[in-house]
Amino acid sequence: MFNDIGALELVTIVVLGILIFGPDKLPKVVQDVMGFVRKIRAFSDSAKQDIRSELGPEFKDFEFEDLNPKTFIRKQLSENEDLRDIRSSFDLRKELNEVTDAVNSREPEAAPDLLKKPAAPAVEQRTWSDADAT
Known part of the structure; x- marks a missing residue:
């Protein structure tokens, strides 16, 4: 304390x-x-x-310290196997180097998808109707 x-x-x-x-x-x-x-x-x-x-x-392993949001998130990230696999496959340093290279235009062909301009969304044709007229 x-x-x-x-x-x-x-x-x-x-x-x-x-x-x-x-x-x-x-x-x-x-x-x-x-x-x-x-x-x-x-x-x-x-x-x-x-x-x-x-x-x-059924709650014999319950700890009040787990109610702290930081502790809860840390515990969930360390115990969940799917998230552990995602964390191990993600290389932050490599991703940052790719973004830095793309921004500095060292290798424009190797630019990550994050920097590419997204395609325009398709325009949806809607039929006109008046909901209040029914």
């Missing part, structure tokens, strides 16, 4: 704590804050256990 706090930040917090609460009350304030953090963690853990028990045995 506090993994990214450096030494300077910690010293600053201690000095501010001493200035605000005084050296006499600071240990009691720290105890109260730690007790509050423990109660929050216990509440969170009991809520997770309640949810897991309500979901049933």
